[in-house]
Amino acid sequence: xxxxxxxxxxxxxxxxxxxxxxxxxxxxxxxxxxxxxxxxxxxxxxxxxxxxxxxxxxxxxxxxxxxxxxxxxxxxxxxxxxxxxxxxxxxxxxxxxxxxxxxxxxxxxxxxxxxxxxxxxxxxxxxxxxxxxxxxxxxxxxxxxxxxxxxxxxxxxxxxxxxxxxxxxxxxxxxxxxxxxxxxxxxxxxxxxxxxxxxxxxxxxxxxxxxxxxxxxxxxxxxxxxxxxxxxxxxxxxxxxxxxxxxxxxxxxxxxxxxxxxxxxxxxxxxxxxxxxxxxxxxxxxxxxxxxxxxxxxxxxxxxxxxxxxxxxxxxxxxxxxxxxxxxxxxxxxxxxxxxxxxxxxxxxxxxxxxxxxxxxxxxxxxxxxxxxxxxxxxxxxxxxxxxxxxxxxxxxxxxxxxxxxxxxxxxxxxxxxxxxxxxxxxxxxxxxxxxxxxxxxxxxxxxxxxxxxxxxxxxxxxxxxxxxxxxxxxxxxxxxxxxxxxxxxxxxxxxxxxxxxxxxxxxxxxxxx
Amino acid sequence: xxxxxxxxxxxxxxxxxxxxxxxxxxxxxxxxxxxxxxxxxxxxxxxxxxxxxxxxxxxxxxxxxxxxxxxxxxxxxxxxxxxxxxxxxxxxxxxxxxxxxxxxxxxxxxxxxxxxxxxxxxxxxxxxxxxxxxxxxxxxxxxxxxxxxxxxxxxxxxxxxxxxxxxxxxxxxxxxxxxxxxxxxxxxxxxxxxxxxxxxxxxxxxxxxxxxxxxxxxxxxxxxxxxxxxxxxxxxxxxxxxxxxxxxxxxxxxxxxxxxxxxxxxxxxxxxxxxxxxxxxxxxxxxxxxxxxxxxxxxxxxxxxxxxxxx
Ligand SMILES: Nc1nc2c(ncn2[C@@H]2O[C@H](COP(=O)(O)OP(=O)(O)O)[C@@H](O)[C@H]2O)c(=O)[nH]1
Numbered sequence: 104x105x106x107x108x109x110x111x112x113x114x115x116x117x118x119x120x121x122x123x124x125x126x127x128x129x130x131x132x133x134x135x136x137x138x139x140x141x142x143x144x145x146x147x148x149x150x151x152x153x154x155x156x157x158x159x160x161x162x163x164x165x166x167x168x169x170x171x172x173x174x175x176x177x178x179x180x181x182x183x184x185x186x187x188x189x190x191x192x193x194x195x196x197x198x199x200x201x202x203x204x205x206x207x208x209x210x211x212x213x214x215x216x217x218x219x220x221x222x223x224x225x226x227x228x229x230x231x232x233x234x235x236x237x238x239x240x241x242x243x244x245x246x247x248x249x250x251x252x253x254x255x256x257x258x259x260x261x262x263x264x265x266x267x268x269x270x271x272x273x274x275x276x277x278x279x280x281x282x283x284x285x286x287x288x289x290x291x292x293x294x295x296x297x298x299x300x301x302x303x304x305x306x307x308x309x310x311x312x313x314x315x316x317x318x319x320x321x322x323x324x325x326x327x328x329x330x331x332x333x334x335x336x337x338x339x340x341x342x343x344x345x346x347x348x349x350x351x352x353x354x355x356x357x358x359x360x361x362x363x364x365x366x367x368x369x370x371x372x373x374x375x376x377x378x379x380x381x382x383x384x385x386x387x388x389x390x391x392x393x394x395x396x397x398x399x400x401x402x403x404x405x406x407x408x409x410x411x412x413x414x415x416x417x418x419x420x421x422x423x424x425x426x427x428x429x430x431x432x433x434x435x436x437x438x439x440x441x442x443x444x445x446x447x448x449x450x451x452x453x454x455x456x457x458x459x460x461x462x463x464x465x466x467x468x469x470x471x472x473x474x475x476x477x478x479x480x481x482x483x484x485x486x487x488x489x490x491x492x493x494x495x496x497x498x499x500x501x502x503x504x505x506x507x508x509x510x511x512x513x514x515x516x517x518x519x520x521x522x523x524x525x526x527x528x529x530x531x532x533x534x535x536x537x538x539x540x541x542x543x544x545x546x547x548x549x550x551x552x553x554x555x556x557x558x559x560x561x562x563x564x565x566x567x568x569x570x571x572x573x574x575x576x577x578x579x580x581x582x583x584x585x586x587x588x589x590x591x592x593x594x595x596x597x598x599x600x601x602x603x604x605x606x607x608x609x610x611x612x613x614x615x616x617x
Numbered sequence: 618x619x620x621x622x623x624x625x626x627x628x629x630x631x632x633x634x635x636x637x638x639x640x641x642x643x644x645x646x647x648x649x650x651x652x653x654x655x656x657x658x659x660x661x662x663x664x665x666x667x668x669x670x671x672x673x674x675x676x677x678x679x680x681x682x683x684x685x686x687x688x689x690x691x692x693x694x695x696x697x698x699x700x701x702x703x704x705x706x707x708x709x710x711x712x713x714x715x716x717x718x719x720x721x722x723x724x725x726x727x728x729x730x731x732x733x734x735x736x737x738x739x740x741x742x743x744x745x746x747x748x749x750x751x752x753x754x755x756x757x758x759x760x761x762x763x764x765x766x767x768x769x770x771x772x773x774x775x776x777x778x779x780x781x782x783x784x785x786x787x788x789x790x791x792x793x794x795x796x797x798x799x800x801x802x803x804x805x806x807x808x809x810x811x812x813x814x815x816x817x818x819x820x821x822x823x824x825x826x827x828x829x830x831x832x833x834x835x836x837x838x839x840x841x842x843x844x845x846x847x848x849x850x851x852x853x854x855x856x857x858x859x860x861x862x863x864x865x866x867x868x869x870x871x872x873x874x875x876x877x878x879x880x881x882x883x884x885x886x887x888x889x890x891x892x893x894x895x896x897x898x899x900x901x902x903x904x905x906x907x908x909x910x911x912x913x914x915x916x917x918x919x920x921x922x923x924x925x926x927x928x
Contacts, residue, residue, distance in 0.1 A: 112632060112634035112635070112636070112637075113634060113635045114632045114633055114634060114635055114638075115633070115634075115635040115638045115639070182772045182790070183772065184771040184772050185764045185771055185772070185814070185815070186765075186771060187764070187765045187815075187817045189635075189817075189819070193635075194635040194817075194820070196815055208792060209792075211792075211794070212792045212793065212794055215794040215795045216794075216795065216796075325633075336645070336648040336649060336652050337648045337651055337652045337678070339678055339679075339680070339681045340681065341680045341681035341682070345680065347680075349648050349677070349678070350648070351641060351644070351645040351648075351796075378679070378680065379676070379679070380675065380676035380679040381676075390633055390638065390641055391641060392640075392641040392644035392645055392648075392677070394679070405652050429792050441801070443797050443799055444797075446649070446652065448801070498795070502794065502795050502797070503797065504792075504794055504795075504797050504799065506799055506801060511799070511801040511802055511803065512789075512791055513791040513792050513793075513794075513799045516792070516794045
């Protein structure tokens, strides 16, 4: 645990573990903590005392982490638990999650921040459905490095045949997941073989021990080389002459003097300063928390996104996404939801279930709802355009969560597959643009709309040029249309204000949203 | 102000140090905290974690001042050094400080003071805190809690939801994915926000050393009168009532956490610099909180207090 004379700075690796009751997950984590001396003496005394009560001479390392069994017996919430250890080279954060199907939501949560996943298998039982499930969820959440830890090797006489068979089967399964690196390691968490030290009981295995692998594996590709994305979290205004946009770079690299685009307004401006408390920077990259100043005094606030001028994301009114449902009440078509993406909360709805995924064999299943812990592909539509990238390309802008507007509880996790073309969005109420960006073209139309909208309580907002193309189909539906023109932003007359306030009340988020 | 050069190795081998990552993460959380809530407030306890939080808050909103007030729940049993340090720090930062007193809650009959040797007002703080949250209509309170501190905290969220009564319901915590923190709430409900969730005690000390953050002298070895109670050294003072057989003696000690004088135990130590403290932490024999009598009142003490709305 000591790193006093560091020559190189330590870096940080986050990984997730999953295993069923009794696979040895608690023992493994306990062993990693114990052998890296991340356990303090009073904790150790406590488990030694408890181990004595159990008899059998071995220290029960599993007791260190309040094993899943204990949690169950004591009716403690089964949840993701975070644990910490360090070597002189690296600090590790473990998201420790139970592996059974009923805990899919915990696995998804744990995997969402992890760089690497350890899939734990009991050598006697071989590859289980839950091992496959964990591998699938890890890859779904964008984890590219999987460690297959085949535990309890002592109980199969350290047999290479057993190990090879499990590894082969695992590689077959993961081949369909694409792009993942696999390291298989035969271990005994109880006796410590190949966890921290190799020991001499598995001579046929010449690869790294688990800890050596974790210590030396190169961190996942940084997001530095992707196009620039940063959600504006806060606008910093110490005085009139300074207006800084505070955020953490989600992906990419920016340099002083470069031009950025602001979404959703699509305005552009040049970076004049990148500030931090420790001094101004010439450049900033993924992961850095910074304050950006632009040459032009644009109207930018929390919820906006700064993006690469040359390679912006799609501003999507809807997406096709994989959703992991996390709530007891099933997800249904048309249900009112709120999406949290970047620093923005917007209205959302499911307009179509494409299919559910049978996690055990990855087959597609027809469905019209998703129950707790189910995963499916859906089309989600948003109350206003969100800057999205496919999750597989960019974890920073490809993920969002769904929130129940009644209870405010987080109910789903979504990974974007692709943006939906506007013509694919069925509910016209969701084909909106931001009210502030538009002005009215046709006064008569707008006036006439007022009473109609009141009586029908529904409307669609169409940006000018699109109108001609879609008008006929819209008129046939029970929806009203406001025609807005993206030109003439500067001339905001009273009518525009009226439209803005009406659009806000129809599509805006209302006062209890943020 | 100097323009900093980008790190020399901008290629794939470029290492983000763990302290840089933890700092950037904490700043991100702080900005979400300030951005999502209407009346965010930093709970300042005087300990090193809340000093660190204040330091990070200053960094997060630079060049502006910290955009939220600091709230100190004063038990009236603090170390003198804590209060002096607090006032000095607040003045230096130009931050705004609000103090609410446990004594007032006692005078109002909201809580009953404990008496006799072994008594502490640490538990009473909860009532004063919840009253202050209601009075000041605080919708989010920033705390220095870390997940490695205690078993009950390993599952704590960055954004931890509290119900109308300030209670923490471990069964009803929102899943927290990626860096998306859901702070939506109804009127009267509030959140505790913990930017230091992923820090360990070692990280905290390393960062304090790296940033040269000022901390009270209590953390460094000094000679003071103490009594041995159980296996901790308790500093004697006006607020600590002694058992008949207790005789104060002078010892070279330091504090590893600083809470109430009535329940914060000192450890014998010669560590008088940050580097020596780090060396000592590295070889630590006791977890940080084990010197605190309030955690020893029962195995699940922390979990119980958290449910009631403790920090
Ligand atoms: N023989 C043997 N037993 C093990 C090994 N790893 C764990 N165990 C035992 O398997 C049981 C379940 O282990 P535990 O770590 O609690 O599993 P968890 O439920 O996955 O956390 C305990 O009795 C452990 O001692 C191993 O490598 N070899």
